[in-house]
Amino acid sequence: MTFIARLAGTATIITSLWIGAAGAETVLKSSDTHPDGYPTVEAVKYFGQLVKERTNGRYSVEVYHSAQLGEEKDTIEQVRTGVIDLNRISMAPFNGIIAETKVPSLPYLFRSEDHMHKVMDGAIGDEIKAAFEPAGLVALAFYDSGARSFYNSKKPITSKDDMAGLKFRVIQSDIFVDTVKALGANATPMPYGEVYSAIETGVIDGAENNFPSYDTAKHAEVAKFYSLDEHMMVPEVFVMAKSSWDKLSPEDQAIFKQAAMESVAKQRELWAAKVKESRAKVETAGSKVTTPDKQPFIDAMAPVYEKYVTDQKLKDMVERIKATQ
Incomplete structure (x- = not known):
């Protein structure tokens, strides 16, 4: 009896340990170059909350903001190899890896943010998401990054001619470099975190970004x-390492997908409020906002499209985007 009781007690302990291990929390690391409180950071945190609730605590997400795990280009390989589980990153740095990402990175492609939303939320967005998998990534969601415009320390830009000779920092993307060149300015690719000091010391004259980044990075x-030229509306993409994704059960994959979709609505809400807040803040602090005639800027983009939209599949995608109402 004593022996049987001991065996029963041992079995109870083993069962208890097994249940504990099965319910143990898996913490997923997520990277973002933006500071805490930024709309993309908060959207990923919201995604993490939903995942934790819906998996009963089996998964949680720890967001490393402010480029703690590296600048955007540095973290791409980390997420592709599974060192980082999740990453919020601009579409542009993927241009050299995933051909389809070139299309939403093209200048003056989207007529408005509503137009961009319709495209990225539909069939074209699904095609672009699917293109991430061969690169070892699962695209979970597209976030807003608003409209990117040029800013500088030298003079107001009231026309395309005012761009001549100015030196701008750009994302480490050939499309961005060639867009700036087509406007008669000089492009200098560099990490986001180096921009402030580079402008301050005169290494560059300025950069290009949206109002929230212009504000929060203190540029x-x-x-x-x-200058409100709004040359690009490049979506942000929230990706997961395929190696991490493949460890999820089909049920958990469905939870992750749904949570990501719900985080998009949250991010857009936060984004709209942040754009309004940041523009008011920088103008109050003395920034001069000009609105040049966009048509000469748009007309100058023909060489960029000729260079990057060579594949018929990409040409068709561009035409389908333009036709989206």
Whole structure:
């Protein structure tokens, strides 16, 4: 009896340990170059909350903001190899890896943010998401990054001619480099975290980004002239390492997909509020916002499209995007 009781007690302990292990929390690491509180950071946190609730605590997400795990280009390989589980990153740095990402990175492609939403939320967006898998990634969601415009420390830009000779930092993407060149300016690819000091010391004259980035990175302190040319509306993409994704059960994969979709609505809500807040803040602090005639800027983009939209599949995608109402 004593022996049987001991066996029963041992079995109870083993069962208890097994249940504990099965219910143990798996913490997924997620990277973002933006500071805490930024709409993309908060959207991923929201995604993490939903995942934790819906998996009963089996999974949680720890967001490393402010480029703690590296600048965007550095973290791409980390997520492809599974060192980082999740990553929020601009579409542009993927241009050299995933051909389909070139299309939403093209200048003056989207007529408005609503147009961009319709495209990225539909069949074209699904095609672009599918293109990430051969690169070892699962695209979970597309977030807003608003409209990117030029800003500099030298002078107001009221026309395309004012761009001549100015030196702008761009994302490490050939499309961005060639877009700036087509406008008669000089492009200098560099990590986001180096921009402030580069403008301050005169290494570059300015950069190009949306109002929230211009504000939160404090670039408005050193580059007071913001030109609302809105040359790009490049979506952000929230990706997961395929190696991490493949460890999820089909049921958990469905939870992750649904949570990502719900985080998009959250991010857009936060984004719209942040754009309004940041623009008011930088203008109050002395930034001068100009609105040049866009048509000469658009007309200058023909060589960029000729260079990057060579494949018939990409040409068709561009035409389908333009036709989206």
